[in-house]
Amino acid sequence: MSMTLFLLSVKFLLNELVYFIEWEIVSLMSTSIVMTFLFDWMSLMFMSFVLLISSLVIYYSKEYMIDDFNINRFILLVLLFVFSMMMLIISPNLISILLGWDGLGLVSYCLVIYFQNVKSFNAGMLTALSNRIGDVALLLAIAWMLNYGGWNYIFYIELMKSHSEMMLIGVLVMLAAMTKSAQIPFSSWLPAAMAAPTPVSALVHSSTLVTAGVYLLIRFNVLLVDTWLGGFLLLIAGLTMFMAGLGANFEFDLKKIIALSTLSQLGLMMSILAMGFPKLAFFHLLTHALFKALLFMCAGAIIHNMKNSQDIRLMGGLTYQMPLTSSCLNVANLALCGMPFLAGFYSKDLILEMVSLSYMNMFSFFLYFFSTGLTVCYSFRLVYYSLTGDFNSNALHPLNDEGWVMLKSMLGLLVMAVIGGSMLSWLIFPTPDMICLPYYLKFLTLFVCLTGGISGYLMSNVALYFSNKSLQLYGVSFFSGSMWFMPSLSTTGFIYCPLFIGMAVIKSFDQGWSEYFGGQHLYKTMKILSSFTQVLQNNNLKIYLLSFILWVIILVSLMVI
Structure with a gap:
């Protein structure tokens, strides 16, 4: 299916085709319920990549989840997840987008709490x-779109931009995209979601x-160009x-490092999208999906072999024990850093050169x-801790490269991580852009990458521990390493502020005055009134008189006696 969709997307791209399909489910009187699908090169290509990665991830799960009794349930959840994503990709309609969007949210919750412990429940x-x-933002946007008399947003985007009050839909859609793509201040859920099994992380976070949020904003990109929304999103x-x-750079959990790396790349996609380059954002989205899925798969193989230990300080020297996995990890890492002629280079380098060419303020630049630079820095730090040096765990260890099912999945993605960027760049940008920059700006990307890599490797080096600044500047390190206190604000902050205020309000108002x-x-x-009337009803005048006469008769008879 993935290959078929990819070839179709190439055909659509070359012939500039767009298929808009409406399926009328039910028609009653003048009301009709219609399901709409949008097939263009973008949706077909994205679906092709999602299917490719999900197929390799499911194949990889066969060995990774081998000890799980409920593997069928796991696979069904993953398939449901992929189906929800498909729904979101081909929808030009806010109602059907909400179906896919909510499906993603619900199934991701089920997958995050899959291991059923307290940490997973909290993360979920x-x-x-x-x-x-x-x-909720999407629901509000649906309600506000009633002003147009239809939910097919694809027809109304230009109109929305020209009407200032209709830009509210743009604001709501951007809020929805920011939560799903974990932008500040909603970032804390993405590293927390690493409680899910690694194959899920490979699919979900690549x-x-x-x-999904980036893709939705690519569809709504007209609203971001030359408006305050774009400027805000860029910041x-x-x-x-x-x-x-x-x-x-301050994290020691292998999966969380890769999760934060995903977050960083999402920020890059969003920012270039805010500058008005939707094709570039989409290009980076696809290349990033390839090498990030590979990165997660390699991390999963390492964690599997380390008997579920995720601390990079307990690894080291993995190159000798797991050469093939280490090679895949290195290639994925270099692609992430933007090493020339790997997948990440074609998108990242182009993005940074377009940034240099654009009208841009110094802060964003x-x-x-x-x-x-920081991306290369944490990548080389990860390589230093996990792949080089001496092995830091138990002397008796089961490390090997024998998981052939996992390796075959990883090698499939390895090929794509090497050739994917070049292939996509020829397809999406058939005419190469001429980016004319001064000498120092042209080499700035390369210089920043080299500086970042060297500093990442040197700062991890044990020799620097004797002059360790992170312990002396503990406040700065803690602030940087804890995602600017966002997890605390998202959990404890919400419990102590709004929930306690809500409890006080309920006690004093709803349950009080x-x-x-x-x-x-x-x-x-x-x-009280009804009990009084009840007494009156039970004790009417006739009964009083009758009882009074009876009492008088009794008293008189007693006196006579």
Whole structure:
């Protein structure tokens, strides 16, 4: 299916075809419920890549999840996830987008809590609640689109831009995309979601869940160009990129380093999209999906062999024990850094050169290039800790490269991580762009990458521990390493501030004054009045007179006696 869709996308791209399919499910009187699908080169190519990666991930799970009794349930969840993503990709309609969007949120929650321990439950709750904000924003956008009399946003985008009050839809869609793609201040859920099994991380955090927000904004990109929305998104995405790159340099959990790397790349996609280059953002989205899935798969193979230990300080010298996995990890890492002629180079280098060519303020320019340096820095730090040096775990260890099913999946993606960028660059940009820059700006990307790599390797080196600045500057290190306190704010902050305020409000209003003077007070008053009338009803005058006469008769008879 992946190959078929890819060839179709090439045909659509070369012939500039777009198929808009409407399927009328039910028609009643003048109301019709219609399902709409949009097939263009972008949706077909994205679906092709999602199917390729998910097929390799499911094949990889066969060995990775071998001890799991419920492997069928796991595979079904992954397939449901892929189906939700497909739904989102081919929808030009906000209603069907919401179906896919909510499907992604729900299934990702089920996958994050798959191992069923307290840590997973907490991470799942954080993931689900963060994504609910975006779902609510989409629901509000659907309600606001009633002003147009239809939900096929694809027809109304130009109109939205010309009407200032209709830009509210743009704001809501951007909020939804920011939650799903974990931009500041919703970033804390992405590293937390690493509680899921590694094959899920390889699928979810490379090509599906987190890129859904970017893809949605690529479709809405007209609203970002030359508006304040674009400027705001550029700032937020730049800061996300910087924050994630900085955080990864202080992290020791293998999967969290790769998760923060994903966050950094999402910031890069969002920021170049905010500058008005949707094709570039899409190009980087596809190349990133290839090498990031490979990176996660290699991490999974290492964790599997390390008997579920994820701490990079306990690794080291893996090159000798697992040469093939280490080679794949190195290629994926170099592709991420933008090593010339690997997949990441074609998109990252083009993005940074377009940034240099564009009209750009100094702050955003600094964020772009410094974050690129940080990417290379944490990649080389990861290589230093895990692949080189001496082995730091138990002397008796089961490390080997024998997992052939996992290796075949990884080698499939390895080929794509090497040739994918070049192939896509010829397809998406058939006419090469002429980017004319001064000598020092042209080489700035290369210089930043080299500087970042060298500093990452040297700062990890044991010799520097004797003059260790991170312990002396503990506050700065803690701030940088804890994602600018966002996890604390997203969890403890929300518990202590809004929830406690909400409890106080409920106690003093809903269960307090309003209860006393409202429903409860009315109930008590009515109860007293009704009991009084009940007494009157039970004790009417006739009964009083009858009983009075009887008593008189009894008394008189007693006196006579």
